Amino acid sequence: MSDRAPYASDPEQSRGRLYSTGPSPTRSEYQRDRDRIIHSTAFRRLQHKTQVFLHHDGKHYRNRLTHTLEVSQIARSMARALRLDEDLAEAVALSHDLGHTPFGHAGERVLHAKMAGMGGFDHNVQAMRVVTRLENRYAEHDGLNLTWETLEGILKHNGPLTNADGSPFGKYASEGLPAGVSDIPASQDLQISTHASLEAQTAAIADDVAYNAHDIDDALRAGLITLRDMIDVPLVGPIVREVLELYPDIASNRQAHEVQRRLITRSIEDVIATTSAEIATSGVKTSDDVRHAGKTLVRFSNAMAKAERGLKLFLFQRVYRHDAVMGPVRQSEAVVAGLFERYTDTLDMPGRWGIDVAAAQGDVAQARIIADFIAGMTDPYALDEYARLFDARPDFR
Known part of the structure; x- marks a missing residue:
């Protein structure tokens, strides 16, 4: 980007990745971040996660994926006009909802309540867990190995997390910082008391x-x-x-x-x-x-x-x-709560999740694995799991 403003983020001055990679002859570091996000499993799952209206209803309602693409387009347009790095703005926009649960904010509220006393559940921090730990496609490391600047933008989606003295800031002032903030793999300290880049703000x-x-x-x-x-x-x-x-x-x-x-x-x-x-x-x-x-x-x-x-x-x-929205919301809350409680009681989770939760040391570690598993579900998969465990399937129509 030849017309980049001096206060814009410069990919050649990036603070780097946790794991070093060779230079690309055709893409900037932020372009590589964008591409890694688009090709991730978590990104594809967004197409079957609720935005506001359950996607089962049809009528071309937005889902998390279409919402994310709209955010990306708007962010890129504004970044171009402000002479910022469009690719970083796009990468942050594409990844900002990767930590969202099935059934929209309803699922997040349930997981936050179930994790009370254990650090709660925060979808921004969960997005960080997805891109640094839970994605497991690469041969040499977990996560997507994104640049420091993209990680910063995801974590600070709502602004700084603390004041300069370390006290929780903004929405975290009443409940404290969510679990995991102090344990995010990154190339350098993410400086949670400062604002994010202009690209992330965009x-x-x-x-x-x-x-x-x-x-x-x-x-x-x-x-x-x-x-x-x-x-x-x-x-x-x-x-x-x-x-x-x-x-x-x-x-x-x-x-x-x-x-x-x-x-x-x-x-x-x-x-x-x-x-x-x-x-x-x-x-x-x-x-x-x-x-x-x-x-x-x-x-x-x-x-x-x-x-x-x-x-x-x-x-x-x-x-x-509206009743037409809240009815399905209450049903979906019951699904997420039922899944969490059943997994907690039985540890009956499929595949590697069952192995990981059985090996986890202590209730808190097990609960976090259960929350990771549920948060990664699509709406249809959550309903399939609920049917498997309870021999019942809610009808949202």
Whole structure:
């Protein structure tokens, strides 16, 4: 990338990999990370993991894989406009959900509750376990052996984990740091009290842009809301009014797509303009300056951030807590809880997992292996295992 800004991440200055590899004549280090992620088993599993609506319902709802691809596209577009390393932004975006459980956040909530007192369950840390330990394809090492910068971006998806004094920061302030943070194989210390690179910050906000737009689209497809329900909703309301005025007579699915594309475009343009100003006023000159800037530089404008919170509140109240969503959620929570409890009682796990859990020393070590196994399941596999163990299969329809 010849036009890379001085504060962008430079693959030639990467802090490297835990295990050394020979140079590639055709790919940068971050391109190699991207390729390793795409070819991983965990990445393929995303196609059968729930985003919001269970994929069994059909109707072309997003799953974790399609969501991840949308995040990747948005992150790459913003990185290009900001003169960052597009490949690192893409690699972080492609890997950000590798630690998610089956059945979306429902499965994560159950595992977190079951692991209470044992470090809990955190999908960002679980993604780190996937890419550093659980993927077992390579001849010479476990994990994908990603660069320091990609690992940093995965771990700091929500920002720093601690304050400078080591006390838990942000969402970890109330519960403490999740298990495994201090035991992540990497080439150097991941500096959990600092911010991530601009590329990682870009991938993180691309996540918000993507799911705001596609959750609206999926909710419209499901019939949970209509466009007119959103006329007065912050952020999206003005766009809905604009589209209905311009195209009052076209099919509703075309109107919905027009709203979605305009929402994505305006969100991206707002982030680019706001971030460009933040970079300029912050005075950062290098990627390390970004890490020690003391704040997130890639962000929405204040006005859009406030409107985006209003949109999220609407989606929470009208979509995420809708009976049509919560019914399957409760059933899927029961599936994950049932699997965890049965595996804990019997250690009846297939293949190498059964061998590993039987050999583990102590309840905590066994519980972590059980959580690893369940977290890696696709929705269909979780249901198959539930049927095997309980001779019953929930019907989400």
